[in-house]
Amino acid sequence: MPVSIRDVAQRAGVSVGTVSNVLNRPGEVSAESVQRVSQAIDDLGYVRNDAARKLRAGISTTVGFVVLDGQNPFYNDVVRGAEDEASSHGIAILYGNTDEDPSREKVYLDLFREQQVRGLLLAPFGDVLRQLRRLRSAGIATVLVDRFSADGEFSSVSVDSIAGGRLAVEHLIETGRRRIAFVGGPFELRQMNDRLAGARAAAENAAVHVDLEVVATTSMTVEEGVAAGARILARPRRDWPDALFAANDLIALGLLQSLVSGGRMLVPDEIAIIGFDDTIFAAAAAVPLSSIRQPSRMIGRTALRIVLEEAADPDSIPRQTVFPPELVVRRSTTG
Template identity: 80%
Template structure:
């Protein structure tokens, strides 16, 4: 059993109140009592539970962060940005990866609620408005990350994915491509549907000579991208797209690996590829990958800042912060 403050008081021969004063208000205690209590603490190995003490005072020193895919460097950078901001406020970030699994998402939210964290940042899988309202009713603030709050009930920090999708396909069209495939999924993820919507807008604006087909994936991973690449290679050459817009960089890297290494297709001469996020691996790929850059660390810092403000003032009005994506052009989309 862990050593308690009562154990310390018994060993030192003083009251529990005296031990508490030594720990919190030593100026109110005699030097003799301080020495006796400190000796008892050393002998028993007592460790002060600051987290529990602050919870009793109504202020937690932790926030929770639930992300969609902990293996995606984009989310790693977003969490790092939140941690950088949290350290300025002496706050710790507890991190959970759902791996795009709604059951794991519920598990982490339940855990953070039980821990009475000060607030929760979440990149959600589906619609979790009702669950976040429950957290708010318990006095736990919540901010959406990498997801725009359509109904405005909760603050959110995101990137304009519709604009990003349009910019990506506009770029592919400008390089001379017209048979474009969007690779992504699942489609109950808002980021995926928004990026596809932007791609379709770009194609419609370009006219009937530009087509956008959809190659669905079960997840946003390198493995799923490689599998999609294999399906493309199985087609006759005249039925293959001449450009691919992947919903994120992990998919794009899987496509690149499958097409170039496995299928010996020339990128960008036979097929161009562009991703989304601009993770560090994009620039280091065998064929440097073009991508739509998101300001990942800024997203994390901004979300944490808003979360702490709302935790301090529960009556504050929800705000929607939307960053603009940036087109990063590399060799994978060079003109024909």
């Protein structure tokens, strides 16, 4: 059986109240009692159950974090940032991956509502507005991550994806590319539409004529990038684009793998590739990958701070935090 506070009191020869004071208010206890209780704790191996103590007080020590793609290193970095911030507040992160499945997303949101977490961070895939309102009614603060809350009903922390798409295509145009393909999806995601909108704005506003096409993917994975590359290679050479803007780094790495394998296309001599996120794998690719950087860990830290503030003050006004993207140029676009 676990050692209890009563066991410690009996071993030290003091009351349960004295043990509680040593643990929580040692300044109110004599030095002799502190020494006796501390020795009993060491002898018995007692570990205080802070989680249970705070739960009895009605204060959860956990925050839920639900992401739409647990295999994407961008989201891993965002979660890591939230965990780093959470640790300084004595908070633990409970993590769920929906794998772009609305039914799994609903299960996690219902679970965290039932568990009465202190707050929830959510990188959503489906339409979750009704569930978010139910969470709020249950007293659970919610912050959207990697998704701008256009109506301002909930706080959000994101990067300006439209500006990121514009940066990517402007860079490709500056390097002399004129036949550009945006490779990404699914377009149920707001991020995909925003990045494509930025790409189109850059192409339309260019001083030269630029053709911009869309090569759709069903998910944001390396495998989808490989498949998209195969479809491009199957075209007559005269119909190949001379640049690819991938909606994230995983798709870009799949494209790179497909196009470079066997020397079928030279990157960037025949075709340039730029990704989005600037994950750890971008710089380590066989041809180091240009990318649009998101401050992933800062996104996680900021979201965690906001959700704790809103949990402490339910009447706080939702805020939209939008970080600027950054162009990172490597060999995949400049040689």
